[in-house]
Amino acid sequence: MKVCRNLTAVFTVCWAVLGCLQAVTLEVNEGNSTCIKAELSASLSITYVSSNSSRTVSVPLPDSASVDAANSSCGADGSPAQLVAAFGAGHALGLSFSTNGSVYSVRNLTLRYNLSDASLFPEASSSGVVTVTNDSVEIWAPINTTYRCMSPTTIVASGDSVTFSRMKLEAYMPGNDLSPAESVCTADQSTTPATPTTAGTTTTAAPAPTPPGAPERGTYSVKDSNGTECLLAQMGLQLNVSYVSQSQNKTVQELFNLTPNLTSWSGSCGASRATLVLTQEPTLTLSFTFTMNTTTNKYRLSGMGLQANWTDMAAPFSASNASLDFLRSTLGHSYMCNAEQTLQVAPAFSLNTFRLQVQPFGVKTKQFAAAEECQVDQDQMLIPIVVGAALAGLVLIVLIAYLIGRKRSHAGYQTI
Ligand SMILES: *[C@@H]1O[C@H](CO)[C@@H](O)[C@H](O)[C@H]1NC(C)=O
Ligand SMILES: *[C@@H]1O[C@H](CO)[C@@H](O)[C@H](O)[C@H]1NC(C)=O
Ligand SMILES: *[C@@H]1O[C@H](CO)[C@@H](O)[C@H](O)[C@H]1NC(C)=O
Ligand SMILES: *[C@@H]1O[C@H](CO)[C@@H](O)[C@H](O)[C@H]1NC(C)=O
Ligand SMILES: *[C@@H]1O[C@H](CO)[C@@H](O)[C@H](O)[C@H]1NC(C)=O
Ligand SMILES: *[C@@H]1O[C@H](CO)[C@@H](O)[C@H](O)[C@H]1NC(C)=O
Ligand SMILES: *[C@@H]1O[C@H](CO)[C@@H](O)[C@H](O)[C@H]1NC(C)=O
Ligand SMILES: *[C@@H]1O[C@H](CO)[C@@H](O)[C@H](O)[C@H]1NC(C)=O
Ligand SMILES: *[C@@H]1O[C@H](CO)[C@@H](O)[C@H](O)[C@H]1NC(C)=O
Ligand SMILES: *[C@@H]1O[C@H](CO)[C@@H](O)[C@H](O)[C@H]1NC(C)=O
Ligand SMILES: *[C@@H]1O[C@H](CO)[C@@H](O)[C@H](O)[C@H]1NC(C)=O
Ligand SMILES: *[C@@H]1O[C@H](CO)[C@@H](O)[C@H](O)[C@H]1NC(C)=O
Numbered sequence: 001m002k003v004c005r006n007l008t009a010v011f012t013v014c015w016a017v018l019g020c021l022q023a024v025t026l027e028v029n030e031g032n033s034t035c036i037k038a039e040l041s042a043s044l045s046i047t048y049v050s051s052n053s054s055r056t057v058s059v060p061l062p063d064s065a066s067v068d069a070a071n072s073s074c075g076a077d078g079s080p081a082q083l084v085a086a087f088g089a090g091h092a093l094g095l096s097f098s099t100n101g102s103v104y105s106v107r108n109l110t111l112r113y114n115l116s117d118a119s120l121f122p123e124a125s126s127s128g129v130v131t132v133t134n135d136s137v138e139i140w141a142p143i144n145t146t147y148r149c150m151s152p153t154t155i156v157a158s159g160d161s162v163t164f165s166r167m168k169l170e171a172y173m174p175g176n177d178l179s180p181a182e183s184v185c186t187a188d189q190s191t192t193p194a195t196p197t198t199a200g201t202t203t204t205a206a207p208a209p210t211p212p213g214a215p216e217r218g219t220y221s222v223k224d225s226n227g228t229e230c231l232l233a234q235m236g237l238q239l240n241v242s243y244v245s246q247s248q249n250k251t252v253q254e255l256f257n258l259t260p261n262l263t264s265w266s267g268s269c270g271a272s273r274a275t276l277v278l279t280q281e282p283t284l285t286l287s288f289t290f291t292m293n294t295t296t297n298k299y300r301l302s303g304m305g306l307q308a309n310w311t312d313m314a315a316p317f318s319a320s321n322a323s324l325d326f327l328r329s330t331l332g333h334s335y336m337c338n339a340e341q342t343l344q345v346a347p348a349f350s351l352n353t354f355r356l357q358v359q360p361f362g363v364k365t366k367q368f369a370a371a372e373e374c375q376v377d378q379d380q381m382l383i384p385i386v387v388g389a390a391l392a393g394l395v396l397i398v399l400i401a402y403l404i405g406r407k408r409s410h411a412g413y414q415t416i
Pocket of ligand 1: 031032
């Protein structure tokens with residue numbers, strides 16, 4: 001069997017704090033025909049032990065990744081149909097497929113990485129190749145259709161994870177090109193691309209859009225490979241974005257509320273790093289990265305990124321910052337802030353949060369642990385206490401004055 005390889009870098013997408021994601025095209029061929037084809041971007045999140053601590057690195061699948069011909073197969077001779085993309089010093093990402101004649105699906109995902117590669121894993125305390133697998137990947141489609149998922153999809157394998165985005169994939173292909181019939185993943189279906197509900201979509205020469213009011217509160221959660229909730233979030237989110245408007249030919253500043261029932265989400269959990277990615281197709285991706293300091297057991301929101309492509313934008317908008325220090329709390333607690341908070345991410349992007357409660361680590365039984373509240377909430381709680389104390393003081397003063405007054409007047413009667 002002769003398996004050929006083919007690889008093209010189609011375009012490069014910079015995706016939030018996870019770094020620049022390359023879109024790669026991978027094909028497994030047998031003879032003159034293609035049996036598996038994938039166009040996708042992937043970001044690998046790998047946790048390893050360095051000299052003293054546990055570290056997590058984000059590795060984009062580079063456009064130099066190529067199909068590993070020896071390990072890839074069309075599955076003709078009884079072997080499983082398999083796509084293995086190899087890159088760098090012995091790293092690989094593999095997908096195994098199976099079919100029952102009417103449906104094909106990903107049987108398992110395998111991630112193999114070489115800890116001896118100091119350029120990706122500096123100061124790793126162990127060396128050698130690590131292989132992790134997830135054999136319950138929820139990717140399937142009817143045969144002769146292309147599986148399509150533009151939204152980020154995270155697949156966790158042991159402590160590591162792979163986040164695919166902008167994915168088109170087909171196995172057991174009837175022709176050499178992806179079938180035009182598409183099977184769209186549920187994350188993409190939950191939104192209606194025809195009517196993007198962005199504040200920036202008002203038509204040409206429209207008056208300044210009215211401020212959208214407070215955003216609705218959304219509930220988001222991330223599950224680990226066992227299907228257990230490991231990150232919980234409830235919050236109303238409002239984006240404040242400055243961009244160059246095509247219709248007005250100048251920089252404008254817009255407020256934009258996230259609509260929870262049009263938002264899909266994904267993410268990953270780890271001992272020291274957790275992510276939550278919110279997507280409002282097709283125009284918006286907002287990502288949060290939480291990190292845990294394992295020495296102090298304190299966590300914080302350390303990174304945020306926004307990509308948007310609203311119709312009035314002269315160019316797609318992208319902003320991210322990986323060295324933030326917001327929403328600080330302690331392991332075993334959630335972070336809560338009912339008051340509005342403004343998180344400045346980049347000069348052109350800030351995020352307003354409303355009625356926020358998050359817990360990115362140490363989630364047990366699907367429920368928030370006791371909350372550590374933000375200073376503003378604590379101050380607001382202080383106001384009624386101060387007012388109450390002042391009132392009590394006033395009543396006391398009046399009472400004392402009355403008693404003294406009464407004593408004086410009694411004394412007055414006695415002198416007559
Ligand atoms: C592949 O294509 C070439 C030229 O089009 C043809 O000569 C050859 O027989 C084909 N091989 C197979 C296995 O179909
Ligand atoms: C790592 O641990 C060693 C002792 O185990 C200590 O001397 C060293 O300072 C630590 N390094 C860091 C960066 O914490
Ligand atoms: C890939 O092929 C090499 C030999 O070419 C083999 O040593 C390795 O185990 C294979 N990897 C997988 C994941 O099958
Ligand atoms: C993945 O699935 C293929 C085909 O079903 C199987 O041969 C392979 O052993 C599986 N790999 C792991 C690590 O389970
Ligand atoms: C792992 O990386 C080291 C250092 O880059 C290299 O010498 C070694 O050959 C690699 N191992 C494999 C299996 O590729
Ligand atoms: C193939 O699998 C799908 C999903 O598991 C099932 O709905 C379908 O009936 C199966 N088809 C055959 C021919 O077994
Ligand atoms: C898929 O397409 C091929 C070629 O067009 C056809 O022979 C086959 O019957 C199709 N399979 C299904 C399940 O529709
Ligand atoms: C999944 O469950 C197994 C067995 O209950 C446990 O050992 C493992 O740590 C769990 N994995 C995660 C990511 O929670
Ligand atoms: C936009 O404004 C700049 C100067 O502010 C001008 O040079 C340019 O021609 C304008 N473009 C359009 C399309 O009006
Ligand atoms: C979203 O929620 C609003 C109000 O809660 C409702 O009016 C609207 O129909 C919902 N839209 C969808 C697509 O569910
Ligand atoms: C954890 O916190 C300690 C004390 O604030 C600090 O010295 C250390 O650098 C932090 N570690 C990480 C990985 O941020
Ligand atoms: C942004 O949107 C415009 C039109 O709405 C489209 O032509 C362009 O390709 C989009 N850019 C990206 C990077 O998606």
